[in-house]
Amino acid sequence: MPRTDEPATRVAGAVLQVFMERALARCEVDEPSRNAVARALITASRMGTDSHGLRLLPHYVRAVQGGRINPRPAMRFTRRLPGTGYLYADDGFGHLAGYTAIEHAIAMADEVGIGAVAVGRSSHFGAAGCYALEAARRGYVGLSVCTADALVSLHHGQGPFHGTNPIAFAAPVPDQLPYLLDMATSSIPWNRVQQYAAIDRELPPGVVVDRQGNLTTDASQAVSLLPLGGADFGFKGAGLAGMVEVLSATMTGMLHGFRLLPMSGDDMSTPRGVGHCFLVMRPDAFVERDVFDRGMRDYLKDLRDQPALEGGEVLAPGDREWRCQAHRDAEGIPLDSANVAAYAELAERLSIPAPA
């Protein structure tokens, strides 16, 4: 993530978490929902996933105050078969839906080895990694996917069709923090385009197209992201985004990304009907646990021992995030001047003390 601004201040995660919960309480958000939102945002911010961390709180406040998000949802889980179920999220916060679904998936995996939960009538759930990570922290392999509104072109397509449709996969590693892949199926997120446009910085080639569908590196001309793989191999990124659509829109009965109301649109009163899908597996439902553990350790040791290119570094998915988390746990989570202003404004409007 490019640094567009030096941090104006740093605040301890625990302090930010209290602020988030208070702000949401002021919006009549029930306790399970505000706990889940704050937990997911702090998890992302600690890891350095700033696009999906604390900066989203003002957006969520607008969405819940506008009526798009239900502050006191009556979520209902139906276990349709021993290994599968459907969570009706009642237009509540996606973060509560995500943590709830992953608990049900874990419970089913405990019984039958594997569990999958499709979630419908939900909303933005923050970083997909939070839920896969929760599975891995508890010793399971976890997968989490979600559809999103149209921002990404199809391969050879003119305009946006898929969302950035993230895929998050996490696996436990003995005596280490988990393996954690959390990736959009586009090369870059849309907020990167906005950041680059704001400071007139050139984008790398092959990541966005202009109004005519032509490649550009001028962020101010970008109207659509390209799928991972760019102009030559974007059929792969688009195919992965399609897999995410099937799992989290088709298999949940929700609208696919192209038909979804935009997350950042003006309509803050209509629920968007977002779908997610979660999968959890017990490693010892396949091989003995010590075999799995040894395999993870050996694989990651070989990976991290690989010689790096000059000036580069070979990392496993998650390594950068855990390093950032250790740093931020010690030094506090950075807020840039825009975050500070947004949080001060929120504090004033909701009559609660600002965190920084």
Place this chain on the structure above:
Amino acid sequence: MPRTDEPATRVAGAVLQVFMERALARCEVDEPSRNAVARALITASRMGTDSHGLRLLPHYVRAVQGGRINPRPAMRFTRRLPGTGYLYADDGFGHLAGYTAIEHAIAMADEVGIGAVAVGRSSHFGAAGCYALEAARRGYVGLSVCTADALVSLHHGQGPFHGTNPIAFAAPVPDQLPYLLDMATSSIPWNRVQQYAAIDRELPPGVVVDRQGNLTTDASQAVSLLPLGGADFGFKGAGLAGMVEVLSATMTGMLHGFRLLPMSGDDMSTPRGVGHCFLVMRPDAFVERDVFDRGMRDYLKDLRDQPALEGGEVLAPGDREWRCQAHRDAEGIPLDSANVAAYAELAERLSIPAPA
């Protein structure tokens, strides 16, 4: 796939299938194994996946005659929990392991909604898509992944570490052929590099590196593929390849790609111990079947209706394959002059009639 050679001849799939089964029978391969190999190779060749189709037969004959592959395996399936199991493939053909595993996964999905099978002590299974496709043909959502020997660099790594580690995902579509994504987690396969080197054609940028780990477009200098996403975003392709390693090497107790004997190495007597992983889901274990069916249809209609760039075409994963299959079913499967020579040589050596 670039055409390096006009087809020397075309042969009906059924004729090729008979030839393949005869050739394998001459190598003492048992009936289930030879059926499975021929079925997978013909499936791939009909769809135009030439890298994983009929061209592999001479390689498989060498591998089974050399002792690397067990011609009469005693595969054993253990259902460890109601939704999960392990298939010990006894160093037999990966194609038989794949079709066997997907049947067990389907049977478990019928009972508990979802089924996953880890396969160990297997061998090359051809195109990953064959097995996901079999699930989709029967009305299920299917996923199939496999590790492979080291040909792909890590992001910022100097040399090969992961295999091309394919991800295949298939879903049923009412009254249409399935949605079928079958992709390597590198941008291109290694045999594309070899083809381009043979005709001195330049590769696209960002797909291979030379001995020093520097980007090159000169196929003759390539020593390693880059992961999908290339020099800038290869951490995503590498992360996906890692997900495949966890599922098909760690969760099967097999060696990860970096430690695997090379598929095309000289040692044709030592079993490689390849691992695969398969997942099958019943759509109606999540939502009503008609909701799923309508969702698939609506999604693919919207997708195919998207305006294309000039000179391009917007396709769903599988569309190109099904078009090729219709053409090849009508006109025969093309053999280039190298295939014709290899098949003639095989026919002579095994004393069976050549197919063309």
